[in-house]
Amino acid sequence: MKKVCLAVQAKYRNEAFDKLRELGVVHPEYSNASSGDLEKALQEKAAVDAALSLIRPFEPSKKAKIKTAPAVPDIPGLRENMRFADLVLETEAERKVLEANSRRLTAERDRIAVWGDFDPRQLKELAAKGVPLFPYLLSTYDLLNIPEKIKYIIVSINKVTARILVLDEELPGIQPFYFSEQPFWQILAELDEMDVELSAINKRMRNYAGCRYLLEKELIEAEERIEFEKALAELVEIEGVPHEFGVSYLKGYVLASNINRLKEAAKEKGWAVLFSDPAPSDKPPTLLKNNPVARLVQPLFSFLGTIPGYWEFDISPSYLLFFSLFFAMIFGDAVYGLLILSLALVFAISFFRRKGKVPDVIKLLMILGLSTVIWGSVTGTWFATPQEKLPFFLSVLILTPFNSTIPMVEFPLFLQNVFRLPEEVPAGEFKTRWSIQFFCFTVAVIQLCWARGKRLMRLLPSLTAIAHAGWFLVMLGLYFLVLYMLLRVPFPPFAPWLIGMGAGIIVIFSEQKGGNFLVNIGKSFGNFFQMFLKAVGCFADIISYIRLFAVGLAGSMIGQIFNSMAIPYEGLGSFGLGFILRLTVTVMILIAGHGLNLALNTLSAIVHGVRLNLLEYAGNHLEMEWSGYEYNPFASRAKEQKK
Numbered sequence: 001m002k003k004v005c006l007a008v009q010a011k012y013r014n015e016a017f018d019k020l021r022e023l024g025v026v027h028p029e030y031s032n033a034s035s036g037d038l039e040k041a042l043q044e045k046a047a048v049d050a051a052l053s054l055i056r057p058f059e060p061s062k063k064a065k066i067k068t069a070p071a072v073p074d075i076p077g078l079r080e081n082m083r084f085a086d087l088v089l090e091t092e093a094e095r096k097v098l099e100a101n102s103r104r105l106t107a108e109r110d111r112i113a114v115w116g117d118f119d120p121r122q123l124k125e126l127a128a129k130g131v132p133l134f135p136y137l138l139s140t141y142d143l144l145n146i147p148e149k150i151k152y153i154i155v156s157i158n159k160v161t162a163r164i165l166v167l168d169e170e171l172p173g174i175q176p177f178y179f180s181e182q183p184f185w186q187i188l189a190e191l192d193e194m195d196v197e198l199s200a201i202n203k204r205m206r207n208y209a210g211c212r213y214l215l216e217k218e219l220i221e222a223e224e225r226i227e228f229e230k231a232l233a234e235l236v237e238i239e240g241v242p243h244e245f246g247v248s249y250l251k252g253y254v255l256a257s258n259i260n261r262l263k264e265a266a267k268e269k270g271w272a273v274l275f276s277d278p279a280p281s282d283k284p285p286t287l288l289k290n291n292p293v294a295r296l297v298q299p300l301f302s303f304l305g306t307i308p309g310y311w312e313f314d315i316s317p318s319y320l321l322f323f324s325l326f327f328a329m330i331f332g333d334a335v336y337g338l339l340i341l342s343l344a345l346v347f348a349i350s351f352f353r354r355k356g357k358v359p360d361v362i363k364l365l366m367i368l369g370l371s372t373v374i375w376g377s378v379t380g381t382w383f384a385t386p387q388e389k390l391p392f393f394l395s396v397l398i399l400t401p402f403n404s405t406i407p408m409v410e411f412p413l414f415l416q417n418v419f420r421l422p423e424e425v426p427a428g429e430f431k432t433r434w435s436i437q438f439f440c441f442t443v444a445v446i447q448l449c450w451a452r453g454k455r456l457m458r459l460l461p462s463l464t465a466i467a468h469a470g471w472f473l474v475m476l477g478l479y480f481l482v483l484y485m486l487l488r489v490p491f492p493p494f495a496p497w498l499i500g501m502g503a504g505i506i507v508i509f510s511e512q513k514g515g516n517f518l519v520n521i522g523k524s525f526g527n528f529f530q531m532f533l534k535a536v537g538c539f540a541d542i543i544s545y546i547r548l549f550a551v552g553l554a555g556s557m558i559g560q561i562f563n564s565m566a567i568p569y570e571g572l573g574s575f576g577l578g579f580i581l582r583l584t585v586t587v588m589i590l591i592a593g594h595g596l597n598l599a600l601n602t603l604s605a606i607v608h609g610v611r612l613n614l615l616e617y618a619g620n621h622l623e624m625e626w627s628g629y630e631y632n633p634f635a636s637r638a639k640e641q642k643k
Contacts, residue, residue, distance in 0.1 A: 001253050002254050002256050003253055006271055006274075017228060021228060025258035027633045044222045048219045049219070051085035052219070055212060055215070056209075075208075085215055098197055105191050132169075136176055138174070147172075153167070253278070285629055285631035287630075315618055318447075328371035331376075332381050332556055333372070333376050333559060334373045336598060337373035385563075401439075408425045418492065436549045441482050444542045445475055447617050449475050451618070453472065467506050474506070476495075476498050481539070511527070545612065562590065
């Protein structure tokens with residue numbers, strides 16, 4: 001990645017940005033600058049988003065959707081130089097007005113419906129002829145308390161209310177019933193007319209939904225304009241230069257492989273351009289380029305929203321390796337792995353037939369499924385079936401340390417000088433559990449020491465790199481301490497020396513960032529408590545990997561419990577109606593139970609598998625902050641989609 005500074009004459013700035021958008025190689029250095037045109041572009045995009053949300057309820061089913069859009073759509077009401085989104089919003093505004101009026105008239109209709117088909121204008125005509133009538137809606141109690149001198153006509157009455165017309169004068173203290181100017185029949189006619197208009201508008205919206213592609217095109221155009229205006233707002237005009245000779249400049253980043261293309265455009269358009277390497281204080285965007293295998297983990301990074309900073313490590317290859325292992329250990333069961341692998345293969349074949357390629361996320365699922373099958377095979381875990389009940393062709397796949405049906409053996413010859421079995425050797429299935437815990441801690445020290453090694457190589461030839469060699473030794477010593485405390489593996493005599501030598505190297509070299517060597521050692525002693533807490537954290541990080549064993553064991557136990565619930569000890573009995581019923585219940589319990597177990601394992605793999613990679617490995621030992629942002633050059637989005 002190279003830093004670029006591009007200068008153009010102010011009067012050619014729009015033309016220059018059109019060319020930059022065509023090139024699509026410069027990522028501007030944004031500083032949240034704003035402008036009136038940018039605000040307008042944001043409002044236009046908001047309008048298109050609102051239009052898309054409005055037509056969504058009217059979209060046809062997937063089977064009925066139009067696959068090919070007409071070249072020149074005939075849309076009534078779409079005026080010249082009018083955006084389709086604006087027409088949708090106008091139609092929605094019209095619908096809202098109609099719905100508001102309909103609600104008002106409906107409420108009025110319900111209010112006066114008790115009077116029947118009554119025309120309030122007749123009351124005014126009678127009053128003009130000297131016969132004033134005042135309508136009232138009263139309770140039966142109030143009706144009984146009307147003074148005898150007041151004359152009235154009962155229109156209708158029930159147990160609760162009464163409708164009356166009072167002659168000549170109003171009732172004292174009671175307001176007459178209010179009628180609007182419209183007669184009842186006219187309100188009904190207007191409501192019917194509004195229903196017809198609303199149906200017509202809904203039909204228009206359904207037609208608009210069939211032209212969704214126009215809104216999507218306008219959305220792309222709006223996003224392009226926003227990008228254009230954002231970049232244009234970053235174009236700073238140099239002060240002190242006469243307006244007619246004004247010069248503006250833009251800072252950004254460009255890939256080293258695209259420098260020649262930018263140089264050719266600058267030569268053609270008469271731009272001034274300067275390239276330089278990013279300084280440590282700069283924050284360039286991140287573009288991860290991986291081989292086809294390591295790229296498979298990118299869907300997981302996208303799901304988590306994690307992007308390493310430009311100066312940080314790209315851990316994609318190691319992340320894929322360790323996450324596949326963690327996923328397999330958490331799921332544990334080879335049958336679960338076969339199920340995941342089978343589903344992934346079905347999706348892969350479907351995508352390949354339709355699009356000629358398989359998405360990376362499907363490839364990742366295939367790797368995770370295959371990893372689970374391998375782990376389940378070497379540990380003898382097949383649908384939570386006890387190892388002694390497995391057929392021979394599955395039993396031979398179990399590796400010796402994980403086989404609970406044979407005696408415990410010594411470590412391999414080349415490891416016997418490092419490890420010894422504890423005095424109390426586990427037996428039965430506990431031996432397998434002991435071996436898996438031992439494997440968890442061993443994976444922990446391998447991954448965390450790998451992180452320290454990467455830090456050491458990155459910092460060379462700085463003296464501070466040697467401090468990571470010290471942490472490497474401390475990690476090894478703490479590993480043996482964990483094995484002694486939790487698995488009762490005898491503590492080797494060289495382990496304390498590893499911890500002591502590592503701590504000494506850390507104290508000597510951790511602050512060697514220039515200046516007096518001895519003074520820097522004194523600074524390290526000043527940070528002794530902080531380093532002690534960091535060492536305790538390393539100890540906790542190694543122990544943290546026991547979660548792989550614990551979660552895997554929990555999943556295995558859940559599977560065994562559902563198996564025992566589904567399959568009676570005495571079996572399903574002889575064939576018959578009872579056998580069919582018991583078989584049906586067994587299948588339902590197995591599907592529900594193991595389906596729940598699969599869901600829990602999936603959640604556990606995401607939580608624990610991701611945590612070990614992002615926190616313990618990348619965060620605590622690679623010291624990554626995941627502060628990056630994606631390399632997104634200023635370019636035509638429509639052009640990118642065609643690619």
